[in-house]
Amino acid sequence: IAGITQAPTSQILAAGRRMTLRCTQDMRHNAMYWYRQDLGLGLRLIHYSNTAGTTGKGEVPDGYSVSRANTDDFPLTLASAVPSQTSVYFCASSEGRTGYNEQFFGPGTRLTVL
Amino acid sequence: DQQVKQNSPSLSVQEGRISILNCDYTNSMFDYFLWYKKYPAEGPTFLISISSIKDKNEDGRFTVFLNKSAKHLSLHIVPSQPGDSAVYFCAARGAGNMLTFGGGTRLMVKP
Numbered sequence: 001i002a003g004i005t006q007a008p009t010s011q012i013l014a015a016g017r018r019m020t021l022r023c024t025q026d027m028r029h030n031a032m033y034w035y036r037q038d039l040g041l042g043l044r045l046i047h048y049s050n051t052a053g054t055t056g057k058g059e060v061p062d063g064y065s066v067s068r069a070n071t072d073d074f075p076l077t078l079a080s081a082v083p084s085q086t087s088v089y090f091c092a093s094s095e096g097r098t099g100y101n102e103q104f105f106g107p108g109t110r111l112t113v114l
Numbered sequence: 115d116q117q118v119k120q121n122s123p124s125l126s127v128q129e130g131r132i133s134i135l136n137c138d139y140t141n142s143m144f145d146y147f148l149w150y151k152k153y154p155a156e157g158p159t160f161l162i163s164i165s166s167i168k169d170k171n172e173d174g175r176f177t178v179f180l181n182k183s184a185k186h187l188s189l190h191i192v193p194s195q196p197g198d199s200a201v202y203f204c205a206a207r208g209a210g211n212m213l214t215f216g217g218g219t220r221l222m223v224k225p
Contacts, residue, residue: 040217042218045212090158105157107155108155
């Protein structure tokens, strides 16, 4: 593994179903992030984690939850999916949340909720 | 209300010419600005950045200009190449070191 991996690559999901998007990084970065990308709106932050064991809410957290049990993994869960959660989801990581804040992104998960 | 805006959803440029991508922001507390490039089916990748204490940063064919009084930044690519065709996002760092992204501009460089 090099960088950030996300799984699945794409998923079609029935409304009301539970879904977990997986994200793993091997760069030993402290901070991790989940974004959703929607046309014309760019990337919007859903949740973030400064370090293992801590999480925080971003701009659009409703309907999503995260956990950070260790440094490498940062799963995003949709407890009961709704069509408005149809989007492309990107996981990212950075060395920290101070100083130079370059974030490295995974390849994305395309989620369709019907 | 979006704090970071890229008003041009798309831009078409001839190969060899200059590409200028623009970005406006409203929050004067932003202290660091970044440009990301995104190809289809891939995640965004970092391209170039600039601190709010500077007005220009150059890296090869890419130059970012910052006009703090106008709350405006621009990315210049010269000369443009077909491989530069991608979606470009500007991002600004604010409180808590959070990044706020613009909506993106799709650049098409024609051979």
